[in-house]
Each structure stands twice: as C-alpha cells, then as structure tokens.
Amino acid sequence: EDQVTQSPEALRLQEGESSSLNCSYTVSGLRGLFWYRQDPGKGPEFLFTLYSAGEEKEKERLKATLTKKESFLHITAPKPEDSATYLCAVKERGTGNQFYFGTGTSLTVIP
C-alpha cells in the first residue's frame, strides 16, 4: 500500500505559466511532510517541511501548502531552471524515522 501518491506524473508548462503539483498521503498520524527537488542523476534536494494542516512555506517561486490529506506545491511564473522532478515524502508518527517517498512529478518548463 502506497503511503504517498503524487500527481500528475509529468507536467509541461510554458515559462510563466503557473500550476500546482499534488501529493496525497494516507498515513494515520503525520509527523512531517517534505518536498524535495531531484535533478537527473542527482540526490534529492530539500525544499520544505510541513507539520500541520494549514501550514504554508514559501521559497522563491515555490509555495507548499498542507491539508489533512494532501499537500500542494504551487509554482508561480516558472522558469526553465525549475525543470526537475519534485518528490513528496512523509514521516509517520510512532513508526520511526523513515521517509516514505512518492514517485514524483517530472516538471518541464519550456522557454
């Protein structure tokens, strides 16, 4: 059973065309939800941690939000350098330290 589901699998945007990526999770008690960026052949690069519903975090053109069942990564006026795979991961309360990752959304921003 997947704890984390991300959609869409792939997204192509024109430069400047804002959009959102979705991450839904099914863990019973959320200890934290994490967004990472992964470039091809590289390790995940940490972006945000969200802990509770209603929380929001921002960094440059990215904004992450959290509800009780899902998180959104909003990308405002993306640039070609935002092209990457965006990974969502969760940690579950009471079950230890491991991160459960989704399969990611591959974002391509076309100039």
Place this chain on the structure above:
Amino acid sequence: EPEVTQTPSHQVTQMGQEVILRCVPISNHLYFYWYRQILGQKVEFLVSFYNNEISEKSEIFDDQFSVERPDGSNFTLKIRSTKLEDSAMYFCASRETSLEEAFFGQGTRLTVV
C-alpha cells in the same frame, strides 16, 4: 554550506562481488540513512542508524547488507555478494536530532554486471 558527500559517484562490479559505498554525513548530524532508487522507480528506504546502531531497516535490507560508522566522520554501506537487481542509485542522508528533514548526498550509481 555543509553537504553530505558520497564516494564513489559510480561503481561497476561483477555479480557476487562485495562493494562498499561511502558517505560523509553533515558534521553535527546524528541520524544517518541509506536509501536506494532503481531507475524510474521511487526512492526506497533501506536503513537508519543512530547512536552507533541500526534503528530501523526495511525488508530490502537483508543479511547481504550491513552498515558501519568506522570513525567519527564516515558512514558505510556494504553489500556482501551483489546481485543484478542491486543495480541502483544509492543515497546517503543525514539529519539533526532537532529537525525532521534529512539532507541527501548526490548518490552512488551502482551497476552490477
């Protein structure tokens, strides 16, 4: 900016051989992890390590795998007898005690032939 360092970046080995993947976690971090990512698949948890012992491991982390912190800075993953299906990117990660997020290295691409 502190970062997790992994060596080598790419290793090719013959099936049945032993490999050791090396990691230098961020210096003030006390939790260490190994994850792997088979091409086109999700990042999968292998093992976590805290206070000089394994704190959690997944079903993937069987008797062929072991981890060690041989000194104050290195953290290693050993695969005793590699199989073709061990071919993957292996990522080391570390985190501070007071924060939940982990920071990942750039990975070692292991190819078993």
